[in-house]
């Protein structure tokens with residue numbers, strides 16, 4: 546297949562796949578879906594991912610930082626948006642003004658949220674409690690103090706506690722069940738302090754699928770909405786999900802070379818016989834991991850090849866043997882493996898990482914183009 550003339554590289558984003566994945570997970574879990582679109586929607590584009598997820602039935606948007614939340618608001622996302630990782634000492638005034646819900650991990654953040662309440666608009670918060678991931682979240686020895694203060698601020702109209710939440714380690718079902726039990730203790734303690742928020746949430750994609758008892762009132766789904774599997778041993782298709790991102794480039798040059806030709810920096814690859822080399826205009830500046838040098842798979846014209854030698858900043862080379870390849874031919878790095886192209890998981894394996902990182906790291910230089918299934 547030929548790429549459109551003038552296109553060097555692009556990531557196709559199938560927004561219908563995102564909507565359909567949300568619809569599927571909503572049906573499977575039977576609870577509300579918070580669509581997580583942090584980090585530019587795991588590389589897919591935060592705004593388009595949010596729109597597609599809401600179309601698929603998500604009722605709330607989750608991001609990491611307030612700046613990500615404000616950017617979505619400014620672009621017209623009206624659904625509730627929730628942000629949970631804050632700069633030390635940051636003011637929450639702008640967030641409250643724009644109706645951004647805040648994840649709260651300690652007493653200092655709670656007090657600042659209360660101070661940011663404006664007129665008759667309380668700060669809307671989700672209290673995050675630490676249940677074993679050892680990241681942020683209110684430490685168990687501070688639960689009583691924070692819950693009591695949250696209840697007081699709620700009584701005087703400065704705070705609205707929308708949710709209680711935590712995050713799981715996905716170490717094993719037993720570890721996740723233990724964290725869930727700690728979470729339930731936190732919920733009981735909060736209730737004793739007078740806090741009965743409508744949303745209790747702990748499950749991200751993995752637990753939302755594998756641990757039905759963790760679904761509670763809603764699930765926070767990130768990787769699943771993009772059609773990538775968080776399970777080592779289950780493909781997206783096994784989960785009823787469709788990958789939304791296809792990364793591809795146009796063959797930028799073709800060269801016939803003799804046996805023994807060194808390829809790319811350091812000559813980490815030398816041709817074994819007369820062969821054809823195709824140049825692919827994607828490199829580590831675009832998020833293609835250099836660590837996958839000599840290992841990353843591509844598909845050209847329905848055939849699989851492997852990166853030859855080192856991946857450079859802007860490009861890498863593929864040895865296509867005697868296969869007829871021309872400048873302008875499409876090279877797919879990854880997409881939906883049910884269509885015969887490599888998966889993000891194969892690149893993750895080639896780079897000793899996870900497919901979350903493969904899709905999320907695709908750089909700003911790669912234009913995203915929306916497609917509909």
Ligand SMILES: Cc1ncc(COP(=O)(O)O)c(C=O)c1O
Pocket residue numbers: 581629712748749750751765766767768769775
């Ligand atoms: C607090 C929180 N909730 C939910 C998610 C979504 O996780 P996943 O992409 O595994 O669904 C993340 C992502 O890391 C997260 O940090």
